Amino acid sequence: MKKRYLCPFCRVVLNPNIKIVFSVHKGAHRGLMLFNAKPGDYGFIADPDFPLxxxxxxxxxCPVCAKSLTSPTNDHFIEVLLDQGDSTLSKVEFSRVYGEHATFIVDGEDVEAYGEDAQDFDDINFFGH
Ligand SMILES: [Zn+2]
Incomplete structure (x- = not known):
């Protein structure tokens, strides 16, 4: 089954197809960004006029409920849920810093790291304890 990324608030599916859709804000600018759904693939689509x-x-x-996706455990990251078809949902933590490639998939006590900058966060704690 394909990976489904979910908003932690309204549970909408953020990747209706092969891209994950986010509403992004920077200062007064608002826009949409589409990311590849494959963890560790940092290709994305954005309006070239959006300042990055x-x-x-x-x-x-979230593009549907508009809630901020900043991670409650570390505000360097956003947090969304990942449904991989098993009984529990994983958490996906994704760096909010443009150009920084660090993603963590937290499944219970297991953490999988993706991206060449993930090693900079060796002792990061997403468990809130
Ligand atoms: Zn939502």
Missing amino acids: NEGETVNFH
């Missing part, structure tokens, strides 16, 4: 600069933090929101 390496190292800047972007605010991600």
Whole structure:
């Protein structure tokens, strides 16, 4: 079964097809960004007029309920849920910093890291304890 990324608030499916859709805010700018659903693949689509600069933090929101997706355990990341077809939902933590490639999939006590910058977060704790 394909991976389904879910908003943690309204549970809408964020990847209706092969892209994950987010509403993004930066200062007064609002836009949509589409990311590849494959963890560790950082290709994305954005309006070329949306201002994005390496190292800047972007605010991600659910495109349906508009809630902020900033992770409650670490505000360097966003957090969404991942349904891989088993009985429990995993959490996906994804860096909010443009150009920084770090993704963590947290499944119970197991953490899988993706992206070449993930090693910078060796001792990160997404368990809230
Ligand atoms: Zn939502």
